[in-house]
Amino acid sequence: MRNCARSKALPALAVALSLAGVAWAGNPVLLNVSYDPTRELYHELNAEFAKQWKQKTGETVTIRQSHGGSGKQARSVIDGLEADVVTLALASDIDAIARHSGALDKDWQVRLPNNSAPYTSTIVFLVRAGNPKSIRDWSDLVRPDVQVITPNPKTSGGARWNYLAAWGYAEDSSGGDQQKVRAYMTQLFKNAPVLDTGARGSTTTFARRGIGDVLLAWENEALLAEREFGKGEFAIVVPSVSILAEPPVAVVDKFAAKHGTTALAQAYLEFLYAPEGQEMAARHYYRPRDPGIAARYARQFPQVKLFDIARFGGWEQAQRTHFDDGGVFDQITRR
């Protein structure tokens, strides 16, 4: 009997040791470097995952979080912030990590289902109670009496989705006249008095500091702000058309291997796709991929006509055309 117990304990010990890897404490530590609005989601999800991991393996896992503007976070990982997993706002930020640091494969996006995006979101408007400026659609954002709050597309992933959503609308409404699209975008950013570095900073600027008439926000961020500050303070306006935002996740191979957390990191990301993870995402106002859970939360997410990033030739091209140094964003905000 004793022998039997020992023979079971040994492999378990071996697994534990290999998972612990270089972490001297023995218990594995996972660092999730994420973007701004996911704070509440991962706070809850980490606790649940750690509980289940403990039940399954007997191992106590510590999951650490770092949040900030998506572009800024990618930059930190490139500069050596040793993330085991990254859960960022858009694919091009993870592409940037792959390109500049080689810490993960260039084909990372095919490793998990749904373009490695376990949940989606879109861009909506948050306006002040009663919608005093009667903002209904994208066309209202360029009115001279409207102040628009959005983060800086250079540092924030949400801001880049905002920008592309606006661009898509302008293209549709002008029949693809590039000059009109540029004029619209120029006016839009003229109406933006501050560009915070991350989505959460913009929400605080709008909600807490009372600046601006409309906040361009992640749907999840807008729903959260509405809940945090009370329904009476703000209202969500769903525009006629918006973008399907796919915030992707990936294991950062190099650092996970270095920390000996590859299997753990993989299990952690898979948990996002599991029913509990999907349910939690929906509860935190992300649109779940799981159709059953999506159906249950359908009332929370209004039907919007959505276009996706393929319209811009994928993130790599969108990033190069619009947001890289000297790109369209630089051109329209110059002067």
Added chain:
Amino acid sequence: MDAALQMTLARATATTERRPVQVALIAAGVLFLVFFLLLPLAVVFGEAFSRGWLAYASAIWEPDALAALRLTLLTAAVAVPLNVAFGLAASWAIAKFNFRGRSLLITLIDLPFSVSPVISGLIYVLVFGMQGWLGPWLEAHDIKIIFAVPGIILATVFVTFPFVARELIPLMEQQGTEEEEAAVVLGASGWRTFWSVTLPNVKWGVLYGVLLCNARAMGEFGAVSVVSGHIRGLTNTLPLHIEILYNEYQFVGAFATASLLACLALVTLALKSFLEWRLRDEIAAVGH
């Protein structure tokens, strides 16, 4: 001196303005202090206690907040002694000796004052970051500097670099070198002279510098923010933790932590006022 000038001097009391003007100016000064210093401070404490003592205590007695407090105290505990040692050595060299490169050294000491803290942080990212000069070597030897505690301490040491030295240089220059010369003539060694003559003469100045340095070390935001990586419970100092809580709509927590930091600052301020008062006596006694 001619008669007219003498008459002017005789009439010139400190103020010549009429009373209403004086009152208005003083009122403006007091109002400014109330609105820009006292009121914000009151708001911090007001918000911190807006949901009662229990919410306040649980916001501070929370693992991430305590980790931030520990890291802040550790950072100050390393940065301050380093700056004391450096500040003493530098001010001693600058005030008591004349050598080539003396003014260059003074300029270098002042550098952190004139550089934006964000730049101070970025310098370290550029040097120690994975894509930086030393990055590949550090990685090969598994040494972590930025996005870890050493980077935070380095950035803090950098921004607080001038505090002790800047405090001591004028004091030592004013005191001159006569006492040291006397000690040397009487046969004391360099060390003996330093420990028995130079250091006792400036001890209050050193303490004053330590307090200023400590206040900045605990409160630094910009430079530390750049090198921190913002890992909760690991590389967040108190100021960074406050920003995180604020951004998570945890206003009680944010202001409770802010009040903790403010209390640390107030203690420092009280000690500083006390030392300023002591320092004046000391300088008067030592000087003449």
